[in-house]
Amino acid sequence: MTPERGRVLVVDDDRTNRMMVTYRLEINGIHAEAAESGHQALGIMRTETFDIVLLDILMPQMDGYTTLELMKSDPALRDTPVVMISQLDDMDSVVRCLELGAEDYLPKPLNSLLLMARINGILLRKRLMDMEEDCDTHLGVLIEALNSENDAFDPEPLRSIAGRDDRLGECARAVQRIIPAVSRRSHP
Template sequence: MLVVDDDRTNRMMVTYRLEINGIHAVAAESGQQALGIMRTESFDVVLLDILMPQMDGYTTLELMKNDPALRDTPVVMISQLDEVDSVIRCLELGAEDYLPKPLNSLLLMARINGILLRKRLTDMEEDYDNQLGVLIEALNTAEKDAFDPESLNPVADRNDRLGECARTLQRIIPAVSRHGHP
């Protein structure tokens, strides 16, 4: 997780809260520094302060959402600004959430855990889709008599229905090919 706040005390407090909850946190003191860090390291969530000198949180968020490498990183905006217009602006710019300062530790962790859960589910769905693509490719190669049963090993190693399907295809396709069935 990346914590971006120009106030050293706030950065340290939030980082500490995250660390005691088992979440590794990296701190940045400006939007510019945060963007540089994000271009070399990926983060599951970014906590981004709005009120910062030089480049404020709005601009940082906008630059993130316009960068294909960063746009999918969930951002939680944090600020002492408690104006509805500020919340709306952040959400319109693509923030996942908005939390007022001072941060409530329980609320912070609940929101972060919710975002991390959604991210894990999305990652699992992408992985499942990729593995399904491997199965489809194997079926396409079998149709052309170019099937290699070992091409399904990464999927067959799974302990779920997709793995079971891959193991079945590894058995059936060579048998069907040997007997000359279409």
């Protein structure tokens, strides 16, 4: 089995559709969970984190539009990309979904290749954003170390960064060497 490449919540009231999409994702190394309604999906999303939500539009009780609106109004859920799926084949539905904040819209029946291309694109974009955020956090630690007064320098936050095998790690190791040397020169 391939390692997990992401987590997707499949929301569709049709059991067969849920099973087919979940299976397709799982064989491609993506962890998939399923919900049969918007209410159930919102409950699951409040306890688990997902990289993407595949959300059917036509469902009883709470349709996909309402579920999407509730997700986008919830600060804990609003940043989760949503791909709407539907048998509705009209431009108004596509536009409405995108205006409500959906990342994409795929028609049913789902084309497996198109589904995986869209999922992989969103997962790649998420990984890149996570890497950028991680890099920004580590750069902040490096800047704090460089701006610290010699006596206030704490090498501990740099240890995890210095263990990296990339340019950030190289920079952290240089800071670890330079600051103590500067401190010794300023306090003979």
